[in-house]
Amino acid sequence: MKLERDVIVIGAGPSGAISSALLKQRGWNVLVLEGQRFPRFSIGESLLTHCLDFVDEAGMMPAVERAGFQFKNGAAFVRGDEYGDFDFSDKFTKGRDSTFQVQRAAFDKVLADEAEKQGVEIRYETRVTAVDNSGAKPRVRAVDAKGVEYEVEGKFLLDASGFGRVLPKLLDLETPSKFPVRNAVFTHVADGAAPDAFDRNKIQVIVHPGHRDVWFWLIPFANGRCSLGCVARKEFFDTYPAQLEERLKKLVSEEPFLTRVLANATWDTPARELTGYAANVKSMHGKGFALLGNAAEFLDPVFSSGVTIAMRSASMAAGLLDRQLRGETVDWTNDFEIPLRKGVDTFxxxxxxxxxxxxxxxxxxxxxxxxxxxxxxxxxxxxxxxxxxxxxxxxxxxxxxxxxxxxx
Ligand code: FAD
Structure with missing residues (x-):
């Protein structure tokens, strides 16, 4: 079997959902191939306000607002008894003053469902396993949940596969990040915190009292739950219990703010670990393809920039690709990669x-x-x-x- 579409998108996370919807709105026939069935767990739960500009551009704001996610108006930083926070309404740049903190399983499903409602075709449980961009049109090999293999040919391929990094791996585009390898250990808890225990409208970024390069996130959700994580180098974590929940509990017990706020927490979700997530590529585009979001580069979670960069790359690529498909000559280096990397370099x-x-x-x-x-x-x-x-x-x-x- 061989399918033909205008655009193939690998992955239905934030960058895949936004880019596919924007291209469909411009009249292109888009097929998204997504390896998992939604809803599925994903990390990256504290959004920045700028990312809602792209949700809005894709016509998905009403659905996101209806979903009842936790309101977020800023970021707070804690180090021992030192505390400082930023309220987004005080920012220099004109723009939105608030955003959301989201369980990504629910958020990503809202975006993907909205894309589908707009006419985007999404094939779930369908993994891309090979790519061939040597011919006039790029082709991918897809395998569905039943093991059925088929080919899809498109005029262009957008890789929105996040940490899957499908094209960087298959086309040898990977290059190491300049940041050292760090790990994150995280879970969700029913926090049991009193309403005035801390400002639930802000992500809390907490520095470990003994190590200033070790930090925690506490991201409140709307339902009395929080995402809790700790980021450190592997060597640091090696001195803590191997069992992930025990490790996180031990780390929390060393930090006074979290010890207080989570005193009545119920630890009801298995902790997870991610390692070596910082990544980069030699180029964000090539013959018949461009890389979006984490498929291209991921820096670090500390400033919650991942989803915003992913969505911005999706919006930029959709605009440029639309012009290319209409017959214009476009310059992916000067009109996509260089301007996108400027903001990434700021972060x-x-x-x-x-x-x-x-x-x-x-x-x-x-x-x-x-x-x-x-x-x-x-x-x-x-x-x-x-x-x-x-x-x-x-x-x-x-x-x-x-x-x-x-x-x-
Ligand atoms: P993803 O959201 O990863 O989506 C990619 C999709 O592609 C997935 O659904 C996957 O199943 C699919 N896929 C993968 N391989 C294939 C394949 N072969 N075939 C078909 N489909 C495939 N960002 C924030 O904005 N805020 C935060 O607070 C934040 N915290 C983070 C904490 C940690 C520890 C880490 C590591 C990251 C964090 N991030 C955060 C970053 C955030 O997770 C990502 O930037 C964001 O999810 C990128 O979106 P994306 O659309 O590029 O990819």
Missing amino acids: RAYVKAWYDGRFQDIMFAKTQPPGIRAMICSILAGYAWDQSNPFVAEPERRLDMVAKLCAA
Whole structure:
């Protein structure tokens, strides 16, 4: 069997759902091949406000609003008895002031269902196992749940396979991330926290008291539950119990804020572990294909930038591909990869500053130079492509300068 479509999308996560809907709206015949059946677990539960701009562009905001996800208006940072938070309404860049914290199983299903309602064809439990882009049109080999294999040929292929990284692996595009290998251990708990125990409208990013490069996330959901995770290098985790829930409980017991907030928590979900998730590619596009979201690059979870980058890449690629399919000559390097990487590089500078301590020095300083909070807040809200923000235009230099001022 051989199918023919205008566009083949690998993966129905956020970047696959948004890109396929935007292309369908422009009149293209899109087939999404998704390896799993939705709803399925995925990590990445704290959204930035900018990502809702793309949900809106794809016409999916009413469905996301109806789903009743936890309201989010900012980010809070905790280190011992030091606390600092950002409210997105204080940001420098114009844009949304709030977003959501979501169980990804439910969120990703809402987006994929909306894409289907708009006419996108999604084949679930269908894995892409091979690709051939040597001919005039790219082809993929798909295998469904019954083991039936078939070929799909398209005019273009979008890889939205996230950590599956289908094309980077099959086409030898992988290149190591410059960040060291870190692991994340995480679970969901019924937190049992009193309503005033902490600000449920913000992600809580908590620094381990003894190790400033080890941190926790506490992401509240709407139903009295929280996502809880800890990020550290493997060598650090090796000194803790091998059993994941025990490991997480031991780490929580070392941190006063979490010990207090989770005193009455019910640990009812098996903990999971992810390792070495930071990844990069030699190129984000090639003959007949482009890479979206995590299939291209993933930095680090600390600033919750993953879904925003995934959706932004989806929106940019859909616009460019539409023009290409209409016969225009387009430039994937200058109109996709370079501008996309600018924002990714902004986040990269912040991630680097988080782990080398500069961001924490700024965050927890007794006084900060006026105006800088609004500019940093914009990046925390996801507006990392706004070149009018000096902290986007020159992130390294600005972060360095302010960290020195704060330390003085
Ligand atoms: P995904 O969401 O991974 O979707 C890819 C889809 O492709 C999957 O459904 C998969 O089944 C499918 N697929 C894979 N291989 C194949 C195949 N061969 N054939 C067919 N289908 C296939 N981001 C945030 O924004 N906020 C956070 O708080 C956050 N926290 C994170 C914490 C950790 C520890 C990690 C590791 C990441 C975190 N992220 C976060 C990042 C976030 O998980 C990703 O950036 C986001 O899910 C990327 O979306 P995507 O559409 O590119 O891919």
